[in-house]
Amino acid sequence: MTIQSLALPFLAATAIGGLAWVFLYPLLSGEKKAEQRRASVARPEPVARQAEKSQRSRREQVEGSLKEVEERRKRQKNIALSSRLTQAGLSWSKEKFLTVSGVLGAIGFAIPLLLGGGLVPSVGLAFAAGFGLPRWMLNFLKKRREKAFLRALPDAVDVIVRGIKAGLPLFESIKVVAADAPEPLKSEFLAIIETQTIGIPLGEACARLYERMPLPEANFFGIVVAIQQKSGGNLSEALGNLSKVLRDRKKMSEKIQAMSMEAKASAAIIGSLPPIVMLLVYLSTPDYISLLWTHPTGRLMLAGCALWMSAGIFVMKKMINFDF
Numbered sequence: 258m259t260i261q262s263l264a265l266p267f268l269a270a271t272a273i274g275g276l277a278w279v280f281l282y283p284l285l286s287g288e289k290k291a292e293q294r295r296a297s298v299a300r301p302e303p304v305a306r307q308a309e310k311s312q313r314s315r316r317e318q319v320e321g322s323l324k325e326v327e328e329r330r331k332r333q334k335n336i337a338l339s340s341r342l343t344q345a346g347l348s349w350s351k352e353k354f355l356t357v358s359g360v361l362g363a364i365g366f367a368i369p370l371l372l373g374g375g376l377v378p379s380v381g382l383a384f385a386a387g388f389g390l391p392r393w394m395l396n397f398l399k400k401r402r403e404k405a406f407l408r409a410l411p412d413a414v415d416v417i418v419r420g421i422k423a424g425l426p427l428f429e430s431i432k433v434v435a436a437d438a439p440e441p442l443k444s445e446f447l448a449i450i451e452t453q454t455i456g457i458p459l460g461e462a463c464a465r466l467y468e469r470m471p472l473p474e475a476n477f478f479g480i481v482v483a484i485q486q487k488s489g490g491n492l493s494e495a496l497g498n499l500s501k502v503l504r505d506r507k508k509m510s511e512k513i514q515a516m517s518m519e520a521k522a523s524a525a526i527i528g529s530l531p532p533i534v535m536l537l538v539y540l541s542t543p544d545y546i547s548l549l550w551t552h553p554t555g556r557l558m559l560a561g562c563a564l565w566m567s568a569g570i571f572v573m574k575k576m577i578n579f580d581f
């Protein structure tokens with residue numbers, strides 16, 4: 258009985274020790290990790306899985322670049338006055354622009370007072386001359402500069418592609434464009450060269466082009482160069498595809514402009530009819546229509562007509578201008 262009572266614990270301990278040896282020893286001794294390492298070396302990762310990982314990494318980089326683009330686009334809604342002056346191609350300082358605006362506002366306020374027009378027309382003309390006219394000129398110069406930039410950008414990208422295929426580095430190809438391109442493309446690419454010279458990476462320097470020239474096409478160029486600098490790839494092929502996209506967008510823009518010319522002509526005729534009729538009536542019977550600016554009720558009616566005409570012209574402009 259005593260031998261049996263001693264044998265049971267001995268057998269139980271032996272069984273537990275055997276199980277521990279089987280299951281715990283490989284983990285404690287590191288044999289399982291060694292086998293896993295040998296298996297990983299013996300079985301290399303499939304090519305398809307490696308390509309999938311590379312594609313996923315490239316996709317993540319593209320998504321990150323697009324997020325940066327969206328953030329820059331949100332910041333573009335509140336542009337500083339100095340940035341607007343740069344985008345318009347003016348070398349004015351902020352103080353000079355505000356001084357010129359103030360002088361125009363003072364002139365617009367003084368002319369109606371000297372002619373006996375009253376305080377309300379003077380304030381309205383001063384606001385239009387001091388606030389509206391300078392900003393309209395900034396917008397006009399900015400649009401004209403952007404159109405000139407878009408006309409020259411596809412040819413500049415083609416020059417860069419040919420330079421890369423000939424063996425030149427990207428920076429040297431950009432230098433060639435900066436030396437021979439027309440304005441404003443020349444000054445923008447010179448700014449890229451100067452930015453890269455002070456130590457900023459070339460991809461980031463190209464991405465900053467969108468801040469000075471807020472166009473989708475400039476943004477495309479910055480994204481292509483930035484992604485190539487981060488993940489590599491065939492830059493000449495990517496820029497060649499970009500050149501094709503830029504030319505297709507230009508063709509689409511010209512096609513849209515041609516198709517909308519009829520609507521623009523109709524809007525111009527409708528918007529110009531009331532002033533023309535008013536001028537013809539004044540030339541034929543001036544006493545009949547002069548009540549509009551000599552009688553208080555006529556002035557009120559004239560102001561209301563000008564307000565409604567402005568609203569109608571604004572609505573027609575929004576209807577016939579297309580963004581893509």
